[in-house]
Amino acid sequence: MNTMILGLTGSIATGKSTVSSFFRKMNIPVIDADVVARQVTAPNSVALLQIKNHFGDDAINDDGTMNRNYIAKQVFSDPAKLATLNKITAPLIRAGIIEQLEKYKTQSAKLVVLDMPLLYEQHYENIVDQVMVVYTTEELQLQRLMKRNSLTIKAAKQRIAAQITIDQKVQLADVVIDNSGYVAETKKQVVKWLEDQSFRNEE
Ligand SMILES: CC(C)(COP(=O)(O)OP(=O)(O)OC[C@H]1O[C@@H](n2cnc3c(N)ncnc32)[C@H](O)[C@@H]1O)[C@@H](O)C(=O)NCCC(=O)NCCS
Numbered sequence: 001m002n003t004m005i006l007g008l009t010g011s012i013a014t015g016k017s018t019v020s021s022f023f024r025k026m027n028i029p030v031i032d033a034d035v036v037a038r039q040v041t042a043p044n045s046v047a048l049l050q051i052k053n054h055f056g057d058d059a060i061n062d063d064g065t066m067n068r069n070y071i072a073k074q075v076f077s078d079p080a081k082l083a084t085l086n087k088i089t090a091p092l093i094r095a096g097i098i099e100q101l102e103k104y105k106t107q108s109a110k111l112v113v114l115d116m117p118l119l120y121e122q123h124y125e126n127i128v129d130q131v132m133v134v135y136t137t138e139e140l141q142l143q144r145l146m147k148r149n150s151l152t153i154k155a156a157k158q159r160i161a162a163q164i165t166i167d168q169k170v171q172l173a174d175v176v177i178d179n180s181g182y183v184a185e186t187k188k189q190v191v192k193w194l195e196d197q198s199f200r201n202e203e
């Protein structure tokens, strides 16, 4: 049987992790691109060495891990620096994701979810069968991002600006999940989608 790959995206802090947790609880495998990105930039990795070469010694903490706050401040305030970081990380993230997808295909998994914030920005449309966009109003997105990451309004707006807007992603989506209300309402929409695909809720 062919494996269906569902691309799960949104813009930062619109609720991808909230939705991917529903899939996990239903025993549906989820590949988390943020986790792959962390593996790619692990201590002593080739990518982290390249990041250090471009961003300087401050890019690495004393324990050898990437200084995420430092890099975040650099790249989200300067599109040229963000492009440099993406040039280093994006091909490695892609290879890691494709490797995991192939594994699930070999196992004939019915459905695999790819939780990928940059699905449209990095052109994964052709890798997935359908794209689900998790939507909130831009106002809620800003509030939730500031609260979750303890960011100032300026820093939060900069991070949001580093991605295609949520309204544009909604236009491109195959299915839109509205996460502006209660989490339970969001879950109902995901369960409905699963039922429409004739995948069973095994919770
Ligand atoms: C910039 C970094 C150091 C910030 O680390 P931090 O711990 O503060 O954030 P975290 O990794 O948890 O990401 C939070 C969110 O930021 C957004 N984001 C991360 N990287 C990017 C990027 N290159 N472009 C646009 N948005 C991004 C995503 O929505 C992501 O879910 C880190 O995100 C990173 O190494 N990014 C490059 C790898 C990448 O592209 N990751 C995105 C998933 S493929």
Ligand SMILES: Nc1ncnc2c1ncn2[C@@H]1O[C@H](COP(=O)(O)OP(=O)(O)OP(=O)(O)O)[C@@H](O)[C@H]1O
Pocket (backbone or CB within 6 Å): 010, 011, 012, 013, 014, 015, 016, 017, 018, 019, 034, 117, 144, 145, 148, 179, 180, 181, 182, 183, 186
């Ligand atoms: N329906 C909701 N009501 C209230 N808060 C919510 C709701 N959905 C998500 N949140 C909160 O909003 C924040 C962002 O949600 P989440 O982490 O799921 O977003 P994300 O799209 O995965 O973010 P990122 O792009 O950074 O990976 C979290 O703190 C989460 O707990």
